[in-house]
Amino acid sequence: MAGLENILLQHPFFRGLEAQLGVAVSGCGRNVRFEAGERLFREGEAANEFFLLREGRIALEVHSPGQPPAVLLTLGAGEIAGVSWLVAPYRWAFDGRALERVHALGIDARCLRAKCDADHDLGYELLKRFLALSIRRLHDTRLQHLDVYGQPGA
Numbered sequence: 593m594a595g596l597e598n599i600l601l602q603h604p605f606f607r608g609l610e611a612q613l614g615v616a617v618s619g620c621g622r623n624v625r626f627e628a629g630e631r632l633f634r635e636g637e638a639a640n641e642f643f644l645l646r647e648g649r650i651a652l653e654v655h656s657p658g659q660p661p662a663v664l665l666t667l668g669a670g671e672i673a674g675v676s677w678l679v680a681p682y683r684w685a686f687d688g689r690a691l692e693r694v695h696a697l698g699i700d701a702r703c704l705r706a707k708c709d710a711d712h713d714l715g716y717e718l719l720k721r722f723l724a725l726s727i728r729r730l731h732d733t734r735l736q737h738l739d740v741y742g743q744p745g746a
Contacts, residue, residue: 596621599697603644604670605721613714620703624696626650632673632688632696639682640701642674648694653687661687664733675729677701678722 597618600606606614624643626632632643632650649668653661664686667673673696676684682701708715 596623596697599646600644603646603697605644605672605725609717613717616707616711616714617699617704617718620700620707621697622700624698626690626694626696628690628692630690632690632694633684633686635684635687637684639674639676639684641698642672642677642701643688643694643696643698645669645671645673646695646697648696649691650694651689651691653689655687661689665729665736666691672725674701675722675726677705678719 597614600618600621601609601611601614606617609617626648633639633641635655645667647669649666650673651661651663652665652667652673653663655661673688674684676682678701704718708718
């Protein structure tokens, strides 16, 4: 398990996490790989895992009837795919699709939620990190959808 723990603690999202908390989180982890075009998760399905991206890129997409999927955000190495695991009803809010081969550390959300319920220090630390991630993503998405270079009044 030391290998997964080292991978987790070196990931930018978990950098600085106390070692014993890293052991707890990595105990729910596994190495995963997705090929280009493969779905990591689908909107509406149970969010029972999230992913620490190590290599490759994924697109977070939403679907509208009669329209091609709209890419909300593209994520790459060093980022996290999945926040829906943290809040009931634990359902994916978006689709996640690999744009190229992806290597990631998958974290079993049921396992981790149980550990957070048993260890409130762990739960609080993860909640702080995921809340900051959610706020940053909301800001990034807002900027992506603004025409920041457009002409005023156009």
